[in-house]
Amino acid sequence: MVGPPKRLEDLSKVEGAVRFTCRACTAVRTIGLDEVIRARLIAKLSTDWEAVRHGSTCPVCESRNVRVDGVPFGERNPEVRARRAEARRLHLALQVLRDAAPRGAYMPVPAVQLALRVLHPFVGDQELLRTYWDQVMGAQKDSPCGGGQLAFRWLVTRLIDRGFPVAAEFQ
Ligand SMILES: [Zn+2]
Known part of the structure:
Protein backbone atom coordinates (compact mmCIF):
# COMPACT_ATOMS: atom_id res chain seq x y z
CA MET A 1 0.00 0.00 0.00
CA VAL A 2 1.42 3.37 -1.02
CA GLY A 3 0.04 6.52 0.56
CA PRO A 4 -3.02 6.69 2.78
CA PRO A 5 -5.79 4.11 2.32
CA LYS A 6 -8.99 5.04 0.51
CA ARG A 7 -11.17 2.77 2.59
CA LEU A 8 -10.78 1.04 5.95
CA GLU A 9 -10.72 -2.29 4.14
CA ASP A 10 -7.46 -1.31 2.40
CA LEU A 11 -5.67 -1.55 5.74
CA SER A 12 -6.20 -5.32 5.72
CA LYS A 13 -3.47 -5.62 3.06
CA VAL A 14 -0.93 -4.51 5.66
CA GLU A 15 -2.61 -6.26 8.64
CA GLY A 16 -3.54 -2.80 9.77
CA ALA A 17 -5.42 -1.76 12.86
CA VAL A 18 -6.85 1.65 13.73
CA ARG A 19 -5.46 3.82 16.49
CA PHE A 20 -7.63 6.45 18.17
CA THR A 21 -5.79 9.18 20.08
CA CYS A 22 -8.17 11.39 22.03
CA ARG A 23 -7.27 15.00 22.55
CA ALA A 24 -9.98 15.39 25.18
CA CYS A 25 -9.34 12.51 27.61
CA THR A 26 -5.86 11.53 26.21
CA ALA A 27 -6.89 7.88 25.82
CA VAL A 28 -5.04 5.94 23.12
CA ARG A 29 -6.81 2.83 21.83
CA THR A 30 -5.74 0.51 19.03
CA ILE A 31 -8.69 -1.46 17.70
CA GLY A 32 -8.67 -4.28 15.19
CA LEU A 33 -9.83 -3.52 11.69
CA ASP A 34 -12.70 -5.99 11.65
CA GLU A 35 -14.10 -4.54 14.87
CA VAL A 36 -13.95 -0.97 13.55
CA ILE A 37 -15.52 -1.98 10.24
CA ARG A 38 -18.30 -3.95 11.95
CA ALA A 39 -19.10 -1.09 14.33
CA ARG A 40 -19.32 1.39 11.44
CA LEU A 41 -21.48 -0.89 9.32
CA ILE A 42 -23.86 -1.47 12.24
CA ALA A 43 -24.08 2.31 12.74
CA LYS A 44 -24.63 2.64 8.94
CA LEU A 45 -21.47 4.75 8.62
CA SER A 46 -19.12 4.76 5.67
CA THR A 47 -15.81 2.90 5.80
CA ASP A 48 -14.30 5.57 3.56
CA TRP A 49 -11.00 6.50 5.16
CA GLU A 50 -11.64 10.25 5.14
CA ALA A 51 -15.02 9.68 6.78
CA VAL A 52 -13.35 7.52 9.43
CA ARG A 53 -10.63 10.09 10.05
CA HIS A 54 -13.02 13.00 10.41
CA GLY A 55 -16.15 11.30 11.68
CA SER A 56 -14.94 9.12 14.57
CA THR A 57 -15.43 9.49 18.28
CA CYS A 58 -13.14 8.52 21.14
CA PRO A 59 -13.85 4.88 22.19
CA VAL A 60 -13.57 5.98 25.82
CA CYS A 61 -15.20 9.42 26.24
CA GLU A 62 -16.96 9.73 22.83
CA SER A 63 -15.35 13.12 22.18
CA ARG A 64 -15.14 13.94 18.48
CA ASN A 65 -11.76 15.56 19.10
CA VAL A 66 -9.91 12.42 18.20
CA ARG A 67 -6.98 11.67 15.91
CA VAL A 68 -7.34 8.51 13.80
CA ASP A 69 -4.36 6.67 12.35
CA GLY A 70 -4.01 3.46 10.42
CA VAL A 71 -1.32 1.33 12.03
CA PRO A 72 0.39 -1.12 9.66
CA PHE A 73 0.81 -4.52 11.29
CA GLY A 74 -1.32 -3.26 14.16
CA GLU A 75 -3.17 -6.58 14.04
CA ARG A 76 -0.14 -7.99 15.87
CA ASN A 77 -0.51 -5.42 18.64
CA PRO A 78 -1.11 -7.14 22.02
CA GLU A 79 -4.11 -4.89 22.75
ZN1 LIG B 1 -11.60 10.50 24.91
Whole structure:
Protein backbone atom coordinates (compact mmCIF):
# COMPACT_ATOMS: atom_id res chain seq x y z
CA MET A 1 0.00 0.00 0.00
CA VAL A 2 1.42 3.37 -1.02
CA GLY A 3 0.04 6.52 0.56
CA PRO A 4 -3.02 6.69 2.78
CA PRO A 5 -5.79 4.11 2.32
CA LYS A 6 -8.99 5.04 0.51
CA ARG A 7 -11.17 2.77 2.59
CA LEU A 8 -10.78 1.04 5.95
CA GLU A 9 -10.72 -2.29 4.14
CA ASP A 10 -7.46 -1.31 2.40
CA LEU A 11 -5.67 -1.55 5.74
CA SER A 12 -6.20 -5.32 5.72
CA LYS A 13 -3.47 -5.62 3.06
CA VAL A 14 -0.93 -4.51 5.66
CA GLU A 15 -2.61 -6.26 8.64
CA GLY A 16 -3.54 -2.80 9.77
CA ALA A 17 -5.42 -1.76 12.86
CA VAL A 18 -6.85 1.65 13.73
CA ARG A 19 -5.46 3.82 16.49
CA PHE A 20 -7.63 6.45 18.17
CA THR A 21 -5.79 9.18 20.08
CA CYS A 22 -8.17 11.39 22.03
CA ARG A 23 -7.27 15.00 22.55
CA ALA A 24 -9.98 15.39 25.18
CA CYS A 25 -9.34 12.51 27.61
CA THR A 26 -5.86 11.53 26.21
CA ALA A 27 -6.89 7.88 25.82
CA VAL A 28 -5.04 5.94 23.12
CA ARG A 29 -6.81 2.83 21.83
CA THR A 30 -5.74 0.51 19.03
CA ILE A 31 -8.69 -1.46 17.70
CA GLY A 32 -8.67 -4.28 15.19
CA LEU A 33 -9.83 -3.52 11.69
CA ASP A 34 -12.70 -5.99 11.65
CA GLU A 35 -14.10 -4.54 14.87
CA VAL A 36 -13.95 -0.97 13.55
CA ILE A 37 -15.52 -1.98 10.24
CA ARG A 38 -18.30 -3.95 11.95
CA ALA A 39 -19.10 -1.09 14.33
CA ARG A 40 -19.32 1.39 11.44
CA LEU A 41 -21.48 -0.89 9.32
CA ILE A 42 -23.86 -1.47 12.24
CA ALA A 43 -24.08 2.31 12.74
CA LYS A 44 -24.63 2.64 8.94
CA LEU A 45 -21.47 4.75 8.62
CA SER A 46 -19.12 4.76 5.67
CA THR A 47 -15.81 2.90 5.80
CA ASP A 48 -14.30 5.57 3.56
CA TRP A 49 -11.00 6.50 5.16
CA GLU A 50 -11.64 10.25 5.14
CA ALA A 51 -15.02 9.68 6.78
CA VAL A 52 -13.35 7.52 9.43
CA ARG A 53 -10.63 10.09 10.05
CA HIS A 54 -13.02 13.00 10.41
CA GLY A 55 -16.15 11.30 11.68
CA SER A 56 -14.94 9.12 14.57
CA THR A 57 -15.43 9.49 18.28
CA CYS A 58 -13.14 8.52 21.14
CA PRO A 59 -13.85 4.88 22.19
CA VAL A 60 -13.57 5.98 25.82
CA CYS A 61 -15.20 9.42 26.24
CA GLU A 62 -16.96 9.73 22.83
CA SER A 63 -15.35 13.12 22.18
CA ARG A 64 -15.14 13.94 18.48
CA ASN A 65 -11.76 15.56 19.10
CA VAL A 66 -9.91 12.42 18.20
CA ARG A 67 -6.98 11.67 15.91
CA VAL A 68 -7.34 8.51 13.80
CA ASP A 69 -4.36 6.67 12.35
CA GLY A 70 -4.01 3.46 10.42
CA VAL A 71 -1.32 1.33 12.03
CA PRO A 72 0.39 -1.12 9.66
CA PHE A 73 0.81 -4.52 11.29
CA GLY A 74 -1.32 -3.26 14.16
CA GLU A 75 -3.17 -6.58 14.04
CA ARG A 76 -0.14 -7.99 15.87
CA ASN A 77 -0.51 -5.42 18.64
CA PRO A 78 -1.11 -7.14 22.02
CA GLU A 79 -4.11 -4.89 22.75
CA VAL A 80 -5.74 -5.88 19.46
CA ARG A 81 -5.02 -9.56 20.04
CA ALA A 82 -6.39 -9.40 23.58
CA ARG A 83 -9.60 -7.71 22.39
CA ARG A 84 -10.00 -10.29 19.65
CA ALA A 85 -9.50 -13.16 22.12
CA GLU A 86 -12.08 -11.54 24.40
CA ALA A 87 -14.56 -11.20 21.55
CA ARG A 88 -13.99 -14.86 20.65
CA ARG A 89 -14.68 -16.00 24.23
CA LEU A 90 -17.84 -13.91 24.31
CA HIS A 91 -19.00 -15.37 20.98
CA LEU A 92 -18.41 -18.98 22.07
CA ALA A 93 -20.19 -18.45 25.39
CA LEU A 94 -23.20 -16.97 23.60
CA GLN A 95 -23.30 -19.92 21.19
CA VAL A 96 -23.43 -22.36 24.11
CA LEU A 97 -26.17 -20.41 25.92
CA ARG A 98 -28.28 -19.87 22.80
CA ASP A 99 -28.14 -23.57 21.90
CA ALA A 100 -28.86 -24.67 25.48
CA ALA A 101 -31.76 -22.25 25.99
CA PRO A 102 -34.58 -24.46 24.60
CA ARG A 103 -33.26 -27.73 26.06
CA GLY A 104 -34.47 -27.46 29.64
CA ALA A 105 -32.73 -29.78 32.08
CA TYR A 106 -31.31 -31.63 29.05
CA MET A 107 -28.87 -28.78 28.54
CA PRO A 108 -25.15 -29.68 28.70
CA VAL A 109 -24.70 -28.55 32.30
CA PRO A 110 -20.88 -28.19 32.51
CA ALA A 111 -20.73 -26.30 29.19
CA VAL A 112 -23.50 -23.93 30.31
CA GLN A 113 -21.86 -23.36 33.69
CA LEU A 114 -18.57 -22.56 31.95
CA ALA A 115 -20.30 -20.22 29.50
CA LEU A 116 -22.04 -18.39 32.35
CA ARG A 117 -18.71 -17.94 34.12
CA VAL A 118 -17.11 -16.60 30.95
CA LEU A 119 -20.01 -14.20 30.48
CA HIS A 120 -20.04 -12.89 34.03
CA PRO A 121 -17.43 -10.10 33.62
CA PHE A 122 -19.13 -8.95 30.40
CA VAL A 123 -22.62 -8.93 31.85
CA GLY A 124 -21.64 -7.69 35.31
CA ASP A 125 -24.96 -8.87 36.75
CA GLN A 126 -25.11 -12.16 38.60
CA GLU A 127 -28.90 -11.97 38.83
CA LEU A 128 -29.32 -11.96 35.05
CA LEU A 129 -27.15 -15.07 34.73
CA ARG A 130 -29.07 -16.80 37.50
CA THR A 131 -32.34 -15.94 35.77
CA TYR A 132 -31.11 -17.61 32.60
CA TRP A 133 -30.16 -20.73 34.55
CA ASP A 134 -33.48 -20.87 36.38
CA GLN A 135 -35.50 -20.35 33.19
CA VAL A 136 -33.68 -23.12 31.34
CA MET A 137 -33.88 -25.56 34.25
CA GLY A 138 -37.56 -24.83 34.76
CA ALA A 139 -38.54 -25.39 31.14
CA GLN A 140 -39.75 -28.47 29.31
CA LYS A 141 -37.41 -29.89 26.68
CA ASP A 142 -37.65 -28.16 23.31
CA SER A 143 -40.43 -25.85 24.39
CA PRO A 144 -40.72 -23.40 21.49
CA CYS A 145 -41.05 -20.17 23.42
CA GLY A 146 -40.25 -21.11 27.00
CA GLY A 147 -36.87 -22.21 28.22
CA GLY A 148 -34.10 -19.68 28.46
CA GLN A 149 -34.78 -17.86 25.20
CA LEU A 150 -36.22 -14.82 26.94
CA ALA A 151 -33.39 -14.62 29.48
CA PHE A 152 -30.94 -15.13 26.62
CA ARG A 153 -32.39 -12.09 24.87
CA TRP A 154 -32.00 -10.07 28.09
CA LEU A 155 -28.35 -11.12 28.25
CA VAL A 156 -27.77 -10.07 24.65
CA THR A 157 -29.48 -6.71 25.24
CA ARG A 158 -27.36 -6.15 28.31
CA LEU A 159 -24.15 -6.91 26.40
CA ILE A 160 -25.09 -4.53 23.60
CA ASP A 161 -25.97 -1.82 26.13
CA ARG A 162 -22.54 -2.25 27.67
CA GLY A 163 -20.89 -1.83 24.28
CA PHE A 164 -19.60 -5.35 23.68
CA PRO A 165 -19.46 -6.73 20.15
CA VAL A 166 -22.39 -9.14 19.78
CA ALA A 167 -22.71 -10.93 16.44
CA ALA A 168 -25.88 -10.33 14.42
CA GLU A 169 -26.81 -14.01 14.72
CA PHE A 170 -27.56 -13.51 18.42
CA GLN A 171 -29.61 -10.34 18.07
ZN1 LIG B 1 -11.60 10.50 24.91
